[in-house]
Amino acid sequence: MIKTFSRILLIFILAFLTACDHKPVAYHEQLLVFGTVVDVKLWDVEETLGRQAVTRLADDFDYMHNAWHAWHPGPxxxxxxxxASGESFTLPPSILPLIQRSSELSQRSNGLFNPAIGKLTALWGFASDDPPKGPPPSTEAIRAILDQQPGMEDIRLNGLTMQTTNPALKLDFGAFAKGYAVDRAIDVLRELGIDNAVVNAGGDLRAIGRHGDRPWRVGIRHPREAGILASVEVEGDESIFTSGDYERYFDWQGTRYDHIIDPRSGYPAQGLSSVTVFARQADLADAAATALFVAGPDEKDWLPIARAMGVSGVMLxxxxxxxxxTPGIRERIYFIPPAENEQTNLEIRISAAL
Amino acid sequence: MNGVKLSRGDAVVWLLTATLLMSLYMMFWQADGHGAEAVVLVNGKRWARLDLFQNQDLDVPGPLGHSHIQVRDGQVRFVNSPCPNQLCVHTGWLSQGGEVAICLPNRVSLQILGSDPRFDAINF
Amino acid sequence: MTRTLQTTRDDYLIAGFAALAITIHIAESALPSPLPGIKPGLANVVTLVVLCRYGWRMAAWVSLLRVLVGSILIGTFLSPTFFLSAAGALASVAMLGLLFALSRALPGWAVGPMGYGVAAALAHMSGQFWVAYAVFVPHSGLLTLYPLLMTLATVLGIVSGLLTHTILARLNSAPSNGNPV
Known part of the structure; x- marks a missing residue:
């Protein structure tokens, strides 16, 4: 009896040791689309399906990039x-869902996420293929736009007929289109029957399912140094978006001017170096990251916005x-020590619950 | 230490140990390595796979012209590229797994292969 | 009212061997180590000798007593170090128990000091490593170290097997006062 048992045990041990051969593999491809690198990782997918899915995503991203580009000619x-003409006109259908969804998010953010301030973004030089250089625009020029308070509520939409009475209104979906595109990519993957995937558009990502027997592992970049600040595991369906002052900026006479413009002051938002938002939908996470960056480092300012927008977690x-x-994120995040044997001297404060 | 004899049982234990060690190295060291390989993509298509410990210089043709890529002792970088902003050149040397340099205008990208097993994606 | 505690000869043997193991344990912990948590594991030799001469039950006592009393004496009781060595000791005692039972069931395939030494060292290292990984530093970068640590454990296990073999050979040539298994 014991003899048989021990033989069976031996066989089990041997079987366990040799079982590691047939691992399902990740299908991984990089796309140079949407003005950035889009990294698509699929888990346990046949190569033909993986290839088909990625080709389809590449086409979709190209289409969206052209349709929604804020300063290239296009829809x-x-x-x-x-x-700008003030007349009513017929909206290209590809733009409609973007306007509807971003209006809703803009309202929920109390106007801190405001895609109608394209004129301000352009005035600061951030709506250009060239890196921004400065000098900062004059107070009068900023005032001129700010006084007319362009906002999504100035848009009159009736079916596909659109009009605005505000001449300062110019749409720039820079803080939103990427998230929206990532959501559409996830929809496409699900349509194709792919349930385990990460779509990472230049660092802003949505992950569904798992990486086989473990969750997806995501590293969050350090806003000030090279390397990774923290890691977090993601499974099921979640988006993580980070907005930082290091993405696009210029330095002018000792001051850093970043690309996230506060629609209330007309100047780049101050006080934070990065905002990471956790939410289910990528477009919400994208818009909320911008809104919270604008709200600033004071909990009294950002927490109500985070609550109103319905995000699931925030790290500032x-x-x-x-x-x-936020408390839920504290339990999930792991801060990576800067070097071996060195204490992490991060000062971490837990906010009130969302 | 004379007369050390391995019994049959000992031999089985040692055999299992050897198998275990081999599979451990395979499981934990296989994919990650030390960032020993990089891949060059042109227009999203694989153009070359580089051994980072074989020093070489490459001219990668893109739509704007040739991007010059250099491999030296486990590191790789863009030396020059026909793009206006030179972001790819300013990225400097890459050596860690998962690191990327891209010349978007010339559609050339450079990435160190999957050697960072810690992360599936980097949020930046 | 006095109560007499029944002590058996086994108890004295356990106490004696545990004392020896604890002495070695403390001596080892005073040695400088190139890597934290890496020790030659000479105290395990005592466990192995006891296992080969007196059986698993007594070896388990010696090993667990060593960890418990040793940590109290060094002052690491209930500290992370204690949990790490307790995890290692439990894992290696369990592994030895398994091999010991197998050796009894299949006498033709009985394991000797060389097998016990390696298996105990591997189990000890694994126990420590996974507790360290799960509880103290859940960083997957640590996993890269695991194969290296296991290789080191194999080498140390062979050394402790050889020492055990030598000690057993000497003990067997001297008059025995125990019951060889």
């Missing part, structure tokens, strides 16, 4: 020209390096 460019890095976290 959105045309819409902006027509908006103040520009002095202090970290603020």
């Amino acid at each position: 959105l460019g045309r819409v902006n020209q027509l908006l 890095v103040n520009d002095d390096g202090r970290v603020q976290l």
Whole structure:
């Protein structure tokens, strides 16, 4: 009896040792689309299906990039020209869902996420293929746009007929289109029967399912140094978006001007170096990351916005390096020590619950 | 230490140990390595796979012209590229797994292969 | 009212061997180590000798007593170090129990000091490593170290097997006062 048992045990041990051969593999491809690198990782997918899916995503991303580009000629460019005329016109259907969804998110953010301030973004030099250089625009020029308070509520939409009475309104979906595109990519993958995937558009990502027997592992970049600040595991369906002052900026006479413009002041938002938002939908996470960056480092300011927008978690890095976290995220995140044998001297504060 | 004899049982244990060690190295060291390989993509298609410990210089043709890529002692970088902003050149040397340099205008990208097993994606 | 505690000869043997193991354990912990948590594991030799001469039950006592009393004496009781060595000791005692039972069931395939030494060292290292990984530093970068640590454990296991073999040979040539298994 014992003899048989021990033989069976031996066989089990041997079987376990040899079982590691047939691992399902990740299908991984990089796309140079949407003005960035889009990294698509699929788990346990046949290569033919993986290839088919990625080709389809590449086409979709190209289409969306052209349709929604804020300063290249294309459908959105045309819409902006027509908006400036003040007349009513027929909206290209590809733009409609973007306007509807971003209006809703803009309202929920109390106007801190505001895609109608394209004129301000352009005035600061961030709506250009060239890196922004400065100098910062004059107070008068900023005032001129700010006084007319362009916002999504100035848009009159009736079916596909659109009009605005605000001549300062210009659409720029920079803080939103990427998230929206990632959501559409996930829809496409699900349609193709792919349930385990990460779509990472230049760092802003949505993950569904798992990486086989473990969750997906995501590293969050350090806003000030090279390398990774923290890691977090993601499974099921979740998006993680980070907005940082290091993405696009210029330095002018000792001051850093970043690309996230506060629609209330007309100047780049101050006080934070990065905002990471966790939410189910990528477009919500994208818009919320911008809105919270604008809201600033004070919990009294950002927490109500985070609540109103319905995000599931927030991590803020103040520009002095202090970290603020919502309680749910504290339990999930692991801060990576800067080097071996070195204490992490991160100052971490847990905010009130969302 | 004379007369050390391995019994049959000992031999089985040692055999299992050897198998275990081999599979451990395979499981934990296989995919990650030390960032020993990089891949060059042109227009999203694989153009070359580089051994980072074989020093070489490559001219990668893109739509704007040739991007010059250099491999030296486990590192790789863009030396020059026909793009206006030179972001790819300013990225500098890459050596860690998962690191990327891209010349978007010339559609050339450079990435160190999957050697960072810690992360499936980097949020930046 | 006094109560007499029944002590058996086994109890004295366990106490004696545990004392020896604890002495070695403390001596080892005073040695400088190139890597934290890496020790030659000479105290395990005592466990192995006891296992080969007196059986698993007594070896388990010696090993667990060593960890418990040793940590109290060094002052690491209930500290992370203690949990790590307890995990290692439990894992290696369990592994030895398995091999011991198998050896009894299949006498033709009985394991000797060389097999016990390696298996105990591997189990000890695994126990420590996974507790360290799961509880103290859940960083997957640590996993890269695991195969290296296991290789090191194999080498140390062979050394402790050889020592055990030598000690057993000497003990067997001297008059025995125990019951060889």
